[in-house]
Amino acid sequence: MITAELKKKLWSAQGGMELDLQFELGTGESLTLYGDSGAGKTSTLRMLAGLLPPDSGRIVVHGETWYDADKNIDLPPQKRDIGFVFQDYALFPNLTARQNLAFGLRRGEAEDFLEELIEISGLGELQHKKPGQLSGGQQQRVALARALIRKPKLLLLDEPMSALDHQMRNQLQDFLLDAQNRYRFTVILVSHDLGEVIKLSDRVAVLESGLICKEGSPAEVFMQHKISGKFQFSGRILHIQQEEVVWIITLLIATNVVKVVVSENESRELQVGDQVVVASKAFNPILNKV
Amino acid sequence: MNKVKGVISGIEVSGSLSLVSVHCGRIVLKSIIIDTPDTLDYLVQGADVELLFKETEVVIAKPGPLDISLQNRIPATVFSIAKGELLSSLVLKSELGKLESIISTAAVMQLKLEPGTAVQAMVKLNEMMLSPC
Numbered sequence: 001m002i003t004a005e006l007k008k009k010l011w012s013a014q015g016g017m018e019l020d021l022q023f024e025l026g027t028g029e030s031l032t033l034y035g036d037s038g039a040g041k042t043s044t045l046r047m048l049a050g051l052l053p054p055d056s057g058r059i060v061v062h063g064e065t066w067y068d069a070d071k072n073i074d075l076p077p078q079k080r081d082i083g084f085v086f087q088d089y090a091l092f093p094n095l096t097a098r099q100n101l102a103f104g105l106r107r108g109e110a111e112d113f114l115e116e117l118i119e120i121s122g123l124g125e126l127q128h129k130k131p132g133q134l135s136g137g138q139q140q141r142v143a144l145a146r147a148l149i150r151k152p153k154l155l156l157l158d159e160p161m162s163a164l165d166h167q168m169r170n171q172l173q174d175f176l177l178d179a180q181n182r183y184r185f186t187v188i189l190v191s192h193d194l195g196e197v198i199k200l201s202d203r204v205a206v207l208e209s210g211l212i213c214k215e216g217s218p219a220e221v222f223m224q225h226k227i228s229g230k231f232q233f234s235g236r237i238l239h240i241q242q243e244e245v246v247w248i249i250t251l252l253i254a255t256n257v258v259k260v261v262v263s264e265n266e267s268r269e270l271q272v273g274d275q276v277v278v279a280s281k282a283f284n285p286i287l288n289k290v
Numbered sequence: 291m292n293k294v295k296g297v298i299s300g301i302e303v304s305g306s307l308s309l310v311s312v313h314c315g316r317i318v319l320k321s322i323i324i325d326t327p328d329t330l331d332y333l334v335q336g337a338d339v340e341l342l343f344k345e346t347e348v349v350i351a352k353p354g355p356l357d358i359s360l361q362n363r364i365p366a367t368v369f370s371i372a373k374g375e376l377l378s379s380l381v382l383k384s385e386l387g388k389l390e391s392i393i394s395t396a397a398v399m400q401l402k403l404e405p406g407t408a409v410q411a412m413v414k415l416n417e418m419m420l421s422p423c
Contacts, residue, residue: 227342228323228330228420244374246346246392263345263379263390266291282324283416 001026002154002186005057006047010210012038019043019210025203027062027153028180030187032197034221035207041190044207045156048188049084050077061153083147083185085160089139091131097142098127104149114149120182121145121175137168141175148179155180157189161196166255173199194222194234194275195254222277230282237274240267251278292348294319294341294386295423301333308333310420312341314386319362321418332422340423347417348391350380351410352401360412364389368407371398382411 002025010017019040025031033041046052048059050066053074059067066075091100101114101123118127121141131139140160147155157176161169173196180187191197197204198218206214206221214221222234235253242248247267249260260278262270270276296319300311303326310321310333319341327333349360366384378398382389389411403409 228321228325230324244377245372245379246377261346263291263392265390279419281416281419283322 001060001062003058003060004048006044006054006059007056008043008047008052008054008210010040010043014038017210021205021207021210021212023205023212023215025186025188027186028184029203030180030189030201032189032191032201032204032218033207034191034197034204039207040210041207042158045084045158045188045190048080048154049082049156050075050080081150081153083150083152083155085140085143085147085155085157087159087162089131089136089143091139091142091146093131096128096130097123097134097138100131100142101146101149104146106150113151117145117148120178122171135168137164137172140164140168140172144172144176144179148183148185151183152185155185155187157187157191159190159192162192169193169196170255176200198222198234227277227279228281229279231278231280231285233278235276235278237270237272237276240270240272242267251276253278292343292345292389294343294389296339296341298333298335298337298339301327301335303327309415312339312420314341317364317386319364319413319418320415321420322415323420330420333420338423340421342419342421343413343417345379345390345392347413348389348393349412350391350393350397350401350403351412353408353410356410358412360414362413362415362418364411364413366409366411368403368405368409370405371403373398382409384411 005022008019010019021044033044035041043052047054056069065073066080067073101117105114118124123141123145126134126138161172189200201218204218204221205212233253235251237249238252239250240247246261247264249262249270251258251260294314296312296314298310299313302309306324306326308323308326310323312319321341325333364384364386366382366389369381369383372379373395376395377392378395380391382391391411
């Protein structure tokens with residue numbers, strides 16, 4: 001169980017803001033912090049990591065107090081059991097992928113876990129290459145594996161996949177889910193990608209000017225209507241085209257391109273790039289075994 | 291998407307399915323859903339809901355008795371027609387408000403539909419979605 005109560009005066013381009021958050025997370029749970037830039041998401045991660053001191057509050061992870069303003073407890077980052085992955089990979093350029101991972105091992109620690117991580121992260125063939133020889137997705141896989149090498153209780157991810165293409169993202173998301181299943185660490189993720197949030201998180205907290213304005217499962221938070229249709233996906237509009245009296249909307253849902261027919265009225269509210277929820281009744285689709 | 295507001299007036303549950311009756315003025319519309327009052331918080335007698343159904347799922351018939359399985363029947367008149375080569379969009383006026391139906395242009399011709407024609411708009415109960423409001 002992770003308990004966090006954080007208060008901090010922050011300064012942004014829009015002026016001063018009082019960040020005031022409280023949340024609890026069970027072991028192995030994933031929480032996404034979602035919201036506009038400047039809402040306090042990254043500051044929250046930095047406070048959890050010990051990189052930014054809160055003004056007041058408390059952070060307790062699995063019974064261990066990392067921060068308590070009243071009791072004057074403030075563990076330095078290296079004493080907090082965390083892994084942190086940023087958008088940029090922050091790998092050592094002069095070390096191979098394997099050496100980058102091994103760098104995180106504590107002195108005298110066996111390399112069994114290193115081998116295991118290299119295997120499940122799919123870095124076997126790439127382990128002796130240096131970051132400069134790896135693609136962005138591969139480098140981020142190394143960064144994620146490195147963050148896991150100390151078996152952290154809490155993994156903090158600050159838009160780790162935003163610079164990657166869809167396929168790379170998917171691979172990295174699958175690796176993360178697999179690793180989380182095996183090692184049961186808790187994840188706090190900052191992401192703007194709705195598909196990613198839905199795939200990776202159990203809960204979402206929407207931040208607005210330093211406060212949680214909405215919290216719940218991804219479905220509860222992102223479904224504007226709790227429509228009863230059971231055939232629901234989130235997707236992004238790629239193309240809008242009129243055909244006679246109907247409009248054909250082309251959507252990207254995960255890696256699939258699908259088309260949905262809508263009426264003129266609905267088409268007026270839609271634009272290319274919009275995120276949408278596609279809903280139909282479970283009675284409509286047909287299944288073909290392949 | 292057509293949206294019709296109403297009040298839940300009946301819920302028949304069997305296993306994980308519910309057949310929900312919704313009173314919309316004097317008309318009762320029914321929806322079958324894979325949910326029960328245990329799994330869907332707004333599925334209670336007297337709750338205000340919206341029924342959602344696609345224009346392309348609205349069947350048009352002339353008034354009068356029909357030997358047909360469709361039980362959701364809404365008396366309406368044709369308000370306007372936009373004709374395409376293959377498909378036409380009909381705006382209907384009914385006591386539930388304006389509804390839209392997209393049917394084939396051939397059917398518009400065959401039924402001799404024009405503004406002012408009295409019709410029944412019909413929707414299968416598995417095409418009706420529920421949403422709280």
